[in-house]
Amino acid sequence: MRQTIQEKYSQSPHNPGVYLMKDARGKIIYVGKAKDLKKRLASYFISKQVPGTKTAALIEMIKDFDLVITASDHEAFILEANLIKEHNPKYNVLLKDGKNYPLLRIDMNEPYPAIQKVRRIKNDHALYFGPYSSALSVNRTLKQIQKIFKLRKCQNTQFQNRSRPCLNYQIKACLGLCCNEIEESAYKKQVKDAILFLRGKSRQVVNRLQEEMKGHAELQEFEKAAQVRDAIFAIENIMEKQVVVCPDLKDRDVMGLAWDKGKAVVTVMMVRSGLLIDTAHYPLDLGFKAPDEVLSAFVDQYYEKTRFLPGFVLLNQVIENKKEIEERLTLGLGKKVVVHYPERGEKKRLINMALVNASRELKKILLKEEEELASMVLLKSVMGMENLPRRIECFDNSNISGQDPVSSMVVFTNGRPDKSAYRKYIIRDIEFQDDYAYMYQVLERRFSKSQAEMVWPDLLVVDGGKGQLGMALAVLKDLGIDESFALAGLAKKDKAKGEVLDKIYVPGRSNPLNIGQSKKALYLLERVRDEAHRFAITFQRKRREKRGGLSFLDSISGIGPKKKKMLLIHYKGVEKMKRASLEELSALPGMNKDLATVLLAELKRGETV
Numbered sequence: 001m002r003q004t005i006q007e008k009y010s011q012s013p014h015n016p017g018v019y020l021m022k023d024a025r026g027k028i029i030y031v032g033k034a035k036d037l038k039k040r041l042a043s044y045f046i047s048k049q050v051p052g053t054k055t056a057a058l059i060e061m062i063k064d065f066d067l068v069i070t071a072s073d074h075e076a077f078i079l080e081a082n083l084i085k086e087h088n089p090k091y092n093v094l095l096k097d098g099k100n101y102p103l104l105r106i107d108m109n110e111p112y113p114a115i116q117k118v119r120r121i122k123n124d125h126a127l128y129f130g131p132y133s134s135a136l137s138v139n140r141t142l143k144q145i146q147k148i149f150k151l152r153k154c155q156n157t158q159f160q161n162r163s164r165p166c167l168n169y170q171i172k173a174c175l176g177l178c179c180n181e182i183e184e185s186a187y188k189k190q191v192k193d194a195i196l197f198l199r200g201k202s203r204q205v206v207n208r209l210q211e212e213m214k215g216h217a218e219l220q221e222f223e224k225a226a227q228v229r230d231a232i233f234a235i236e237n238i239m240e241k242q243v244v245v246c247p248d249l250k251d252r253d254v255m256g257l258a259w260d261k262g263k264a265v266v267t268v269m270m271v272r273s274g275l276l277i278d279t280a281h282y283p284l285d286l287g288f289k290a291p292d293e294v295l296s297a298f299v300d301q302y303y304e305k306t307r308f309l310p311g312f313v314l315l316n317q318v319i320e321n322k323k324e325i326e327e328r329l330t331l332g333l334g335k336k337v338v339v340h341y342p343e344r345g346e347k348k349r350l351i352n353m354a355l356v357n358a359s360r361e362l363k364k365i366l367l368k369e370e371e372e373l374a375s376m377v378l379l380k381s382v383m384g385m386e387n388l389p390r391r392i393e394c395f396d397n398s399n400i401s402g403q404d405p406v407s408s409m410v411v412f413t414n415g416r417p418d419k420s421a422y423r424k425y426i427i428r429d430i431e432f433q434d435d436y437a438y439m440y441q442v443l444e445r446r447f448s449k450s451q452a453e454m455v456w457p458d459l460l461v462v463d464g465g466k467g468q469l470g471m472a473l474a475v476l477k478d479l480g481i482d483e484s485f486a487l488a489g490l491a492k493k494d495k496a497k498g499e500v501l502d503k504i505y506v507p508g509r510s511n512p513l514n515i516g517q518s519k520k521a522l523y524l525l526e527r528v529r530d531e532a533h534r535f536a537i538t539f540q541r542k543r544r545e546k547r548g549g550l551s552f553l554d555s556i557s558g559i560g561p562k563k564k565k566m567l568l569i570h571y572k573g574v575e576k577m578k579r580a581s582l583e584e585l586s587a588l589p590g591m592n593k594d595l596a597t598v599l600l601a602e603l604k605r606g607e608t609v
Contacts, residue, residue, distance in 0.1 A: 009041050013037060013067075014037070015070075016070050018034075020083065022065060022066070028083075029058075031083045031089050031092055033077060044059055077328075081304070101131035102130060102132050102135055103119070103128050104130055104142065106194070112177050115142065129308060137280065144234075148197070165179045193209070201273060202273075206235055212228050213225050216228060249274035250310075250311060251311055252312040252350070253269070253271070254351060255269075255295070255315050256352075256357065256358045257298075257358060258361075260362060263285065265283050265365065268302070271310075283361075283365055291317060292319055296319035296321050299315070300321065309329055311335070311336070311338065312338050315351075316341070316354065325339055326338065372415030375415055381521075382504070382522075383521075389457075390413060394528045397463075398533075398539070399438070402431075402433030403544065406536060408425070408535040409422065409446060410535050425445060427441060439468050443472055447475060447479055448479065458485055458486065459487075461489075462490070463533065465489045465491030465503065469507065472487055490504060490529045501515060502529075558595045
């Protein structure tokens with residue numbers, strides 16, 4: 001294998017391009033770019049590596065590589081980013097960290113634009129704001145926007161089909177566009193103010209609203225003047241919490257990188273018009289990258305996920321691709337963007353502030369990981385396992401009197417939920433309620449897959465105690481699988497017997513394990529079991545609602561596929577439909593008073609069955 005790599009290296013050109021490193025299975029594990037491919041590959045395959053370093057560890061895993069030659073450094077820069085997104089290599093720094101960060105979207109091409117939460121930027125000429133580091137931060141911003149500017153919250157389908165104002169209008173949280181005649185220009189003025197607010201131009205919004213308030217007062221429209229006054233107060237209250245950090249009133253993004261023990265956090269401080277309007281933290285794995293390479297990769301990916309670009313980006317590390325990033329951001333903004341590494345003065349103070357915040361966030365992450373590792377060590381000891389339970393799989397069933405039976409598989413990796421590995425199973429060909437049969441079927445389906453198809457767990461957990469544990473053992477025996485991983489059945493405590501803790505059962509032992517002082521190990525299993533229970537119930541409920549809604553509407557004469565689809569889209573299910581009035585149902589497209597009366601009667605009859 002090494003001979004093949006050396007032969008490929010000897011034939012490598014001195015051109016710019018991208019290299020793709022592969023493991024023994026041919027999977028791409030790392031993507032990099034270089035101005036001179038041969039020189040860069042020499043740093044891997046010719047230069048002597050210090051044993052124990054990250055680069056040395058990466059080279060041990062590399063069994064093959066491919067090259068893509070490009071016409072310029074800039075093309076290599078773009079191609080590298082695209083290949084990282086396409087292949088998701090294990091050892092590249094990825095901003096998304098398994099997810100897409102939330103954004104806010106406003107489409108000014110619509111007559112009455114709404115503000116929406118989204119996860120992806122589309123090439124649709126809409127305005128995007130973010131990314132926000134968490135759902136909590138984006139929800140907080142959205143709540144502020146809605147409270148101040150009262151933009152519509154409903155989806156386009158609901159907005160177009162609504163016949164009377166919703167609850168948001170009743171509590172004065174919406175202008176009630178669906179039923180009130182509001183000029184498009186007047187509404188868009190509100191939307192433009194919201195956009196300015198999102199861009200940190202709060203003072204401009206306040207100045208405009210003060211003029212509007214005076215105009216209403218002069219016309220003796222005191223109620224409207226009071227509403228504008230309340231909006232001004234709300235904005236000023238938010239502005240009071242925003243700290244002036246730049247006396248020159250310019251827009252900047254300030255990025256500080258802290259790292260330790262293979263983990264890193266980039267803190268982004270968003271400074272708009274001199275005000276610090278938001279601070280976001282982005283955790284990353286260092287992987288095989290040096291800190292400056294991590295920051296370089298972060299900056300590159302971060303500005304792919306936002307449409308608002310400041311004139312200045314301040315960093316606490318010198319990065320390799322500074323020139324390429326400046327050129328790309330300048331092209332996107334339409335004017336010069338400077339990526340700068342300050343060493344003194346006010347800008348250095350901002351960098352230090354970002355670093356303090358990044359270090360604090362990193363300490364919290366490392367402390368949490370230490371607690372999770374301690375729980376895994378205790379669980380390993382309690383279970384008598386040879387290895388740490390780094391991958392725990394847990395299965396749980398859900399049904400109602402045998403109807404719509406389903407099962408869930410949740411996965412915890414290193415003590416945390418790994419939602420990309422979750423699986424849902426629909427139980428088939430079992431006509432009677434039998435939790436043991438359900439568990440046998442789903443485990444058989446799961447472990448019929450080889451380790452190459454789906455990685456096996458270090459610990460398999462089934463909810464239900466000794467009985468379900470017996471099913472797991474029977475499946476493994478029937479499939480001829482040696483117990484290369486540990487098994488456990490988790491049963492809830494019996495309060496009638498005075499039990500205070502849930503019970504852990506393992507093969508070859510009739511009594512549950514003695515937890516003693518290792519309650520953290522039990523708490524970890526309870527978290528895994530509760531997550532499996534939640535996931536199964538949610539899936540089962542969705543299937544039940546879908547089946548109930550479809551079969552219910554199919555039974556009503558006069559409601560065909562088109563009306564059924566319209567009703568389900570409009571009300572998002574049968575429950576909301578039950579709360580609708582006769583007038584509201586009658587006003588929907590294709591509906592009339594007679595058909596709405598029949599539908600409501602059937603809805604009420606269904607409640608009493």
